[in-house]
Amino acid sequence: xxxxxxxxxxxxLASTPDQKVQLSQLKGKKVILAFYxxxxxxxxxxxxxxxNETLKLFHQHNAELIGISVDSKWSHFAFCQDRKFHFPLxxxxxxxxxxxxxxxxxxxxxxxxxxxxxxxxxxGIIRWNYLSPVGMNPGADGILDALESMDKK
Amino acid sequence: MSKLRIAVNSKDHxxxxxxxxxxxLEYGDYQCPHCxxxxxxxxxxxxxxxxxxxxxxxxxxxxxxxxxxxNAAVSSEAAALQNKFWEMHDHLxxxxxxxxxxxxxxxxxxxxxxxxxxxxxxxxxxxxxKVDADFESGVRSGVNGxxxxxxxxxxxxxxxxxxxxxxxxxxLIK
Numbered sequence: 451x452x453x454x455x456x457x458x459x460x461x462x463l464a465s466t467p468d469q470k471v472q473l474s475q476l477k478g479k480k481v482i483l484a485f486y487x488x489x490x491x492x493x494x495x496x497x498x499x500x501x502n503e504t505l506k507l508f509h510q511h512n513a514e515l516i517g518i519s520v521d522s523k524w525s526h527f528a529f530c531q532d533r534k535f536h537f538p539l540x541x542x543x544x545x546x547x548x549x550x551x552x553x554x555x556x557x558x559x560x561x562x563x564x565x566x567x568x569x570x571x572x573x574g575i576i577r578w579n580y581l582s583p584v585g586m587n588p589g590a591d592g593i594l595d596a597l598e599s600m601d602k603k
Numbered sequence: 604m605s606k607l608r609i610a611v612n613s614k615d616h617x618x619x620x621x622x623x624x625x626x627x628l629e630y631g632d633y634q635c636p637h638c639x640x641x642x643x644x645x646x647x648x649x650x651x652x653x654x655x656x657x658x659x660x661x662x663x664x665x666x667x668x669x670x671x672x673x674n675a676a677v678s679s680e681a682a683a684l685q686n687k688f689w690e691m692h693d694h695l696x697x698x699x700x701x702x703x704x705x706x707x708x709x710x711x712x713x714x715x716x717x718x719x720x721x722x723x724x725x726x727x728x729x730x731x732x733k734v735d736a737d738f739e740s741g742v743r744s745g746v747n748g749x750x751x752x753x754x755x756x757x758x759x760x761x762x763x764x765x766x767x768x769x770x771x772x773x774x775l776i777k
Binding site for chain 2: 496497499500502503504507533534536587588589590591594595
């Protein structure tokens with residue numbers, strides 16, 4: 451996975467059937483990138499469901515959350531609607547896993563992203579990262595600790 | 604191993620021997636079916652461990668998936684103001700399939716609370732703040748779903764089915 455201190459590579463991916471999200475558009479905010487293996491799978495559902503409940507805590511640190519998987523925009527659309535997510539899920543779908551590969555968190559055997567977290571600062575520099583065991587929901591404590599320590603600087 | 608960030612304190616709801624060697628803390632959601640499943644398990648473990656166990660419950664309502672969970676948590680806090688937190692806690696899990704506002708008021712009546720006072724207290728901002736503070740302390744402690752258990756301040760990541768949980772707790776006493 452890309453190291454802390456690295457400039458976060460730029461990307462532009464579909465968040466809905468007719469919208470795209472570009473990382474550089476979020477300059478001036480902190481960004482939490484949550485790469486995850488698959489829509490609908492139990493651990494991913496719990497993890498994204500938890501983050502959906504903790505958005506308010508992220509926003510207190512001027513941070514936006516973005517989920518990324520190799521699922522298509524239509525799968526994301528249905529997953530978001532079903533789970534009432536209030537943050538975008540980006541489709542790293544074509545070419546498959548290109549952004550996961552840029553961040554060096556692609557699992558080529560499974561053809562999915564690994565379960566990886568990055569916190570990017572207002573200038574687009576990676577300030578924290580975490581690679582979770584694939585079957586483990588990493589929770590939000592690491593993200594919040596990172597955001598808090600960034601605010602102290 | 605995640606640790607409990609905010610130690611058990613006077614704001615917590617504590618059941619059992621305050622000086623027990625084992626402290627079992629649950630972050631739970633009254634509308635979560637897994638927590639409903641854990642409820643009789645905890646009761647049974649409390650019975651078997653007696654004075655060796657202290658049990659603490661903190662709120663972790665997942666509001667987006669469980670639309671009644673926050674109000675159920677607030678109603679337990681309102682019951683606490685009339686010294687009936689645990690009665691309400693038990694009742695909410697026993698009637699988990701019906702946690703709409705009307706039912707919550709009905710339960711207050713069934714538990715012989717002063718219902719008028721309960722309804723007034725329900726609206727107090729301190730109560731929702733308490734629920735939010737519990738939730739935040741859970742997130743900061745690494746709670747990643749419900750129920751999550753902490754034993755003597757350490758997150759317990761193994762199965763909480765009675766056999767595994769009880770045998771783990773018993774190893775701590777020896």
